[in-house]
Amino acid sequence: MKIGRTTLSATLALALVACGGGGGGSNAPPTQGGPTPTPTPTTAACAISEQIDFADRVLDEWYLFPNLLDNSANAASFSDVQSFLDARVAPARAQSFDKGFTFATSIQAENDLINSGASAGFGIRLAYDTVNNRVFLLEAFENANGFAAGMDRGTELLAIGTSSANLQTISSLMASGGPQAVVNALGPSNAGVSRVIRFAQLGGNVIETTVTKTDFALDPISDRYGxxxxxxxxxxxxxxxxxxxxxxxxxxxxxxxxxxxxxxxxxxxxxxxxxxxxxxxxxxxxxxxxxxxxxxxxxxxxxxxxxxxxxxxxxxxxxxxxxxxxxxxxxxxxxxxxxxxxxxxxxxxxxxxxxxxxxxxxxxxxxxVGQFGFDLAACDLRVRAVTFxxxxxxxxxxxxxxxxxxxxxxxxxxxxxxxxxxxxxxxxxxxxxxxxxxxxxxxxxxxxxxxxxQSVGGREVLQPTRPNAAQYEIPGLY
Structure with a gap:
């Protein structure tokens, strides 16, 4: 017997209609399910101030730790929703009650991920050695191009470039800009993005090849070893x-x-x-x-x-x-x-x-703790706020x-x-x-x-500063 897992009040929805938000408490399944609404395409009239106001209302009504919200955060001082959310929940984060669990994401991208496992990338999960600054694969998804190129668990990335002529070694990237430099070198998570990658398989065989990011479906349980x-x-x-x-x-x-x-x-x-x-x-x-x-x-x-x-x-x-x-x-x-x-x-x-x-x-x-999802459909904005x-x-x-x-x-x-x-x-x-x-x-x-x-033994998951919908749920995914 399932009781009230996705029940949400209409209070927030009514408030948002009043402010022209075009959305409300959504049917987005709680995370820690039901179908989710198809978002209205983003319009030019969807102002950042409107999105931040929406996020503010979500936190005021639903945040699990209302006494650990920073009410001094001035919405006008922020240029994006995530920065505003980070400032508002900072007191809860300082006490380890909200370690990055409240975030803004795309309705469409998250719905696609939930409904079909849709993602775009090489289909590999990465971590870096915190002592020696080396980058390794934790796993590879079988239906994506990283695995097809010969990458799998234990593979070490050696160099990345947009062509063979401008390859940068992982050691030089880490020395110049740390893990984020490696993230940047891998490029955006868009289908069609290609990189030349030099990598060493387990056993020492070194391969240098072009790998292209594609749309692929994340398989929750591997057919090889799941x-x-x-x-x-x-x-x-x-x-x-x-x-x-x-x-x-x-x-x-x-x-x-x-x-x-x-x-x-x-x-x-x-x-x-x-x-x-x-x-x-x-x-x-x-x-x-x-x-x-x-x-x-x-x-x-x-x-x-x-x-x-x-x-x-x-x-x-x-x-x-x-x-x-x-x-x-x-x-x-x-x-x-x-x-x-x-x-x-x-x-x-x-x-x-x-x-x-x-x-x-x-x-x-x-x-x-877990999050409900709150949608501002006109802006393709879903606020995942810690609520339970x-x-x-x-x-x-x-x-x-x-x-x-x-x-x-x-x-x-x-x-x-x-x-x-x-x-x-x-x-x-x-x-x-x-x-x-x-x-x-x-x-x-x-x-x-x-x-x-995100620590895995002596390794840290390689996570971008601003993860996409899939990376929030599957840290280290590229």
């Missing part, structure tokens, strides 16, 4: 690598994955969410239902809004899914890029699996410093990009199997407030 049955000394362990919750098709892909687990009699799971920045609450709820065999009607999670919006609070109960299983042990692989819906799923399973759960790898982002917090069946949801603080067990492990996802010898998967098998667990994970959300 769903596997691992043999651990004769015991079958289900391995699931979920890249993102933001694409609505992830729900059906999860159903197929758990159908396979059920047919194989799997009761122990490895959920590899190491780069999963979250996405749709509706997909997270489906994933919970698929682990809820025998729990239909019991509480999965609670959604709590600010006091003035308490009438919008809701409860989510386990629903029947024909492919559901009842896992007895779950090892969740996480990093600093594990956030939002990934953490919601993990936290919500703690009351039901208890000591059979462990966080493997490193501490997670710490995002027990999620709690599990025990009423717990205060993991702003990361899941390590609430998990029954934690086991530190490396993110070994020299090994393929699903490889039992990859360090995080190996440690996960050790936990599930009752073998010695690695040292516990330490973590605390103030640690960055």
């Amino acid at each position: 769903t596997l049955i691992l043999d651990d000394g004769g015991k079958k362990v289900g391995y699931l690598n979920l890249r993102t919750f933001i694409v609505s098709d992830a729900a059906d892909q999860l159903r197929a994955a758990f159908g396979e687990f059920g047919r194989e009699g799997v009761t122990e799971l490895i959920l590899d969410l190491r780069y999963n920045g979250g996405g749709l609450v509706s997909v997270a709820d489906t994933m919970g239902d698929l682990m809820g065999q025998g729990r239909v009607g019991q509480l999965w999670s609670e959604t709590v809004l600010r006091a003035s919006k308490s009438s919008e609070n809701s409860s989510e109960l386990f629903e029947n899914e024909v492919n559901a299983i009842q896992p007895t042990k779950i090892a969740v692989i996480g990093t600093r890029s594990t956030a939002s819906a990934s953490e919601l799923v993990t936290n919500s399973m703690i009351p039901y699996v208890g000591n059979g759960m462990a966080l493997i790898g490193s501490n997670t982002s710490g995002k027990p 917090q999620t709690l599990n069946a025990d009423g717990n949801g205060e993991y702003f410093t990361g899941l390590a603080s609430v998990m029954p067990n934690t086991c530190r492990a490396d993110d070994d990009i020299t090994k393929a996802f699903g490889d039992p010898t990859e360090d995080s998967i190996r440690v996960a199997l050790d936990f599930l098998g009752g073998r010695t667990c690695a040292a516990p994970i330490s973590g605390g407030a103030g640690q960055t959300a």
Whole structure:
């Protein structure tokens, strides 16, 4: 039974009609689902002042932490919506309650991403070595040109240029302008943009070739390694690598994955969410239902809004899914890029699996909050504002410093990009199997407030200063 997940009041909509905003509280699915409206094309009359006024009204009415808004921010002093939002939520950000979670994006771009996984780029996810300033692929999407050119997990980028004649080495880019210089060299996320890229594959083979950005569909669960049955000394362990919750098709892909687990009699799971920045609450709820065999009607999670919006609070109960299983042990692989819906799923399973759960790898982002989307359709503007917090069946949801603080067990492990996802010898998967098998667990994970959300071991996700809709949900995507 799903109660009130997308219910929004008409107050904001009425206010915006009065100010000529042309939009209101939208049907945009909550993130941490339903179809979203088709935006009206941007017009020349859509002034920045109008957009900032809209964002201001959203925060005043809906922001989860109203006492942590900077009311001294002068709208007239800002030339873009994101800068204004950053200033308004600065007090909450300073206390780690809103670590970049409130942002402005394109309605059309986000709708396309949600509805079909549409994105434009090379189809690679990048991170950089914070000590040696080297840039590596964390993963490659199979239906995009980066993978077709020979790039995959563990590939190192060596140089980038618009032609072979003006290649710039990664080391020179990092020395001159840091990570943003590499971002700039990769070019805009538009189909048709080409770059000559020199890269080294695992094993040392160096390739220099032209790679063109194209429109491609993000696949939430890889056909190569997304769903596997691992043999651990004769015991079958289900391995699931979920890249993102933001694409609505992830729900059906999860159903197929758990159908396979059920047919194989799997009761122990490895959920590899190491780069999963979250996405749709509706997909997270489906994933919970698929682990809820025998729990239909019991509480999965609670959604709590600010006091003035308490009438919008809701409860989510386990629903029947024909492919559901009842896992007895779950090892969740996480990093600093594990956030939002990934953490919601993990936290919500703690009351039901208890000591059979462990966080493997490193501490997670710490995002027990989610956003509603508010649309100013005439400007193709969606404001994603932090509006609710999620709690599990025990009423717990205060993991702003990361899941390590609430998990029954934690086991530190490396993110070994020299090994393929699903490889039992990859360090995080190996440690996960050790936990599930009752073998010695690695040292516990330490973590605390103030640690960055995008750190992956000794690497930082390569993220532009102003991410596009896909990069907000899938950090490091190019």
